[in-house]
Amino acid sequence: MMNEKEIELFLSELDGTQTREEAAIKKVRFPPLDSFRQERIIKTSLSHIEDVKVTISAELGEKILKFREVLNLDVGTVLDMEKSAGDAINVYINDIKAAQGEIIIVNDKFAVRINSITSPKKLRRESE
Numbered sequence: 001m002m003n004e005k006e007i008e009l010f011l012s013e014l015d016g017t018q019t020r021e022e023a024a025i026k027k028v029r030f031p032p033l034d035s036f037r038q039e040r041i042i043k044t045s046l047s048h049i050e051d052v053k054v055t056i057s058a059e060l061g062e063k064i065l066k067f068r069e070v071l072n073l074d075v076g077t078v079l080d081m082e083k084s085a086g087d088a089i090n091v092y093i094n095d096i097k098a099a100q101g102e103i104i105i106v107n108d109k110f111a112v113r114i115n116s117i118t119s120p121k122k123l124r125r126e127s128e
Contacts, residue, residue: 057092058101058112088115 002010061081083089083103091099091112101112 054093055095059090059092060103085110
């Protein structure tokens with residue numbers, strides 16, 4: 001980086017096509033950056049994402065079947081899973097583990113009570 005004297009020397013050695021006034025060096029004063037830092041209040045709302053659809057699933061267990069057993073599945077077939085009421089399960093949002101819950105029974109139907117939610121930082125790391 002050249003200082004002012006080096007720049008003046010360089011300009012004085014030009015072939016003379018420019019006059020000294022055209023090649024004069026002038027200091028420029030910029031306003032302090034603090035004057036541009038105006039506090040902008042941004043109103044945020046979740047209303048613009050309220051209608052975004054996500055898939056929520058709960059993992060009740062896995063079952064290994066032979067292919068012939070899969071072919072024999074029919075409407076009303078019951079597959080016994082290793083989980084039952086009171087057991088802890090993982091809850092997924094769009095196939096990413098987002099929470100842990102517990103299987104409960106409400107009005108003769110299975111439901112999930114959310115016990116803990118995974119922090120957003122962990123969700124980002126796991127999805128990458």
